[in-house]
Amino acid sequence: MTMLLPDAAWRHRPGLDHLLVALGAAEGESRYVGGAVRDALLGLPVNDLDIATKLDPHDVVDRLKAAGIKAVPTGIDHGTITAVLPDGPVEITTLRRDVSTDGRRATIAYTDDWQEDAARRDFTINALYADPLTGEIADFFGGIADLEARRLRFIGDAAARIAEDHLRILRYFRFLARYGDNEVDSSAYAACVAAANSLMALSRERIADELMKLLGVAAPISGLRLMIEGGILQPVLPEVDMSGVDRVERLIAREAESGIAPSALRRLAALLPPDPVLADQIGARLKLSNKARKRLVVALERGEQAQPLRALAYRIGIEGAIDQLLLDPLRQVTALAGLEGWTPPKLPISxxxxxxxxxxxxxxxxxxxxxxxxxxxxxxxxxxxxxxxxxxxxxxxxxxxxx
Incomplete structure (x- = not known):
């Protein structure tokens, strides 16, 4: 039985039909791919929309311009063009196959074969394509069955996939935390553990971006525990140990209890040793922005423990006060009610x-x-x-x- 993409609001975004006409969707030239298809099948909100196409990237640019759609050559050397629609960008990437890879970047060639393009992707659940008009799903590697079983599998040999792009080690644990049932595929886990040192070859920005995405998922704890047990973070964050994961777990419970929105940066502060100076050094190592590093430092500072929350918020800002309170297990989260709707006032005298x-x-x-x-x-x-x-x-x- 053919699986169909469910109807959803994102499929009716302003300008999307016009874009699909320009990209020859009716002629089978272009399909939705990856996260949008995966999340739509799971009934999750779709934010980022990617389209795979048989068209050459320069042809994509020409077609978009002819249709009056703004085209940004974000990664034209790798086959990616961004179409700017009223509700946000859509990434359009020409079907590719890897010619050679070194774990950081790949030399690619274009292809018109959907299965060849699917074969170079990381996980089966990310290699799903959907016809934009009929909704029919193309699944070359059993991704639908894996989605239904909440099972995370590399396409083909896990070690070979990781050797192509070392970042897939971190992506494995993020996707496991978000989509898997956390019953780990032992061969995939062993491949990640064996290749952990290869993370050293990646830019710190890529590592930080992937780590923040993992910390931002609803339930990252089991993934983090597996990473610590397997020594995955040891090459890049040797300071992090299981006590840090315990602090993140406690923080997540306190975020939920207080109704405060989760923050990946606050969770990173919990994961790191509670030392503002060390946190700043790690923030610099991960190439975080100055603003993010400052937030880490402020979150981990411990001033007067008994200081009223509004007084603290006046001194260090509301965000810093919330971070400090949620990270301090000795303070009651009910105190956060005092900051609701409150703006630090200006001293009314000069x-x-x-x-x-x-x-x-x-x-x-x-x-x-x-x-x-x-x-x-x-x-x-x-x-x-x-x-x-x-x-x-x-x-x-x-x-x-x-x-």
């Missing part, structure tokens, strides 16, 4: 107002203002009238000290 109260202009003004702010924060940000009383009190204290 140095000029202290001078107007009789404080001598000079260095004392900044010192006095800092004391006013400290009391104002300690009293949970009272309104202007109370701030006026605090200001009078502080000005009088400074005046007495001057006498």
């Amino acid at each position: 140095g000029g107002a202290l001078i107007a109260r009789g404080l001598e202009p000079g260095p004392d003004v900044a010192k006095a203002l800092a004391e006013v702010q400290k009391l104002w924060v300690a009293e949970d940000f009272p309104d202007g009238a109370r701030v006026g009383e605090i200001a009078d009190q502080i000005v009088s204290k400074f005046q007495r000290a001057r006498q």
